[in-house]
Amino acid sequence: MLEILKEQLESGDLKVKHLLERLRVCYVAVEGLTDGSRKFQNINTREEYQTFTERSAVRLEKELHTDIPIVSFVAYSGTGKTTFLERLIPKLKARGLKIAIVKHDGHRFEIDHEGKDSDRFTKAGADVTGLISSEKAVLMENRQTDPEEFLKKIDGVDLILTEGFKQGPWPKIMLHRKGTGKPMPLLPEECLAVISDVEILDCENVFTLEEIEKTADFLFRYIQNIS
Template sequence: MHKPVVSFVAPSGTGKTTLLEKVIVALKARGVRVGAIKHDAHRFEIDHPGKDSYRFTHAGADTTVITSSETLALVKRHAASPSPEELIAAYFEDVDLVLVEGFKRSTLPKIEVHRRAGEAKLICRGEYHDPALLAVASDEPLQLDVPVLDLNNPAQVAEFIIKRVVQGMAA
């Protein structure tokens, strides 16, 4: 893959979305064009009954686009969830970096989110040693073979991503 990408992984309820939201703000402040992908292991509906676009999709349209002067949304039916690599290639040409929430078993470069109050075992350094782990963002000190970033310092996480992933791919 030729696009800089980082997946944030952790058990549900650890704070991935909260951290990602703050990291996006910090990256945008540095002038980085950011794309985001949220992996949802459950079924979800982006459109709602009664709306025209919902009616198109439920009538059988394989692809429905909802657009306005400021926003575009795409509803695309598929038999199986596309890989993050497929999604990035298809939809993220116009960004400098793609941040992904989830896809913990992918080969994407990862930052694992860890909280003292959460699960003691790490996903990427537990029973499974993930070679794609770049760092762990934690609220407690850990002794690991990868950098441990301050979970409560999204600017530090953003700077790590810029230096290690964005500039690292350009080198």
């Protein structure tokens, strides 16, 4: 790589695009990375760099947590984490807890209906679109959003569960199923708890995939202990 870079600089070609075309490069969509918009910035001038550093300083001054406990459920696709959470939420509700759940999606998604008013507002360029009825409400941010900042906006619940966000800063519960043929997505000792159908020795809190009640009890105690 150094030889290619030296050769290009000596030729007077300063375009990074041309350099990348000569290298073996793996391209990753920023949208698929946790906190991708903050990890990658396109900076071309001194003024842009100054603006970036000033904004970064402001971000660092903000708290990185919300007062509401957050627990991330992490597993490879096909493990059954959505089904597990679907069974877990009623158990937590039965214990008197108000629950929020946020799913990480590595792809583009749309929840608007084509031609509806909210869809028309979004297509017109609205940065945030809201919809409120007598029974529910939704707020759609039509822009890149930092997960930590987004979760801070959630209020009036006792526990926030997230599905995914493997790289996020929150405590994690890992689900692992032997039948998927995939390795564990995290080290057991890094996890708050592990839910699996195989023996786990390196984590204090281990449950089977059928121990929904025990998992709910564990989370209930966890909330009480950190309150």
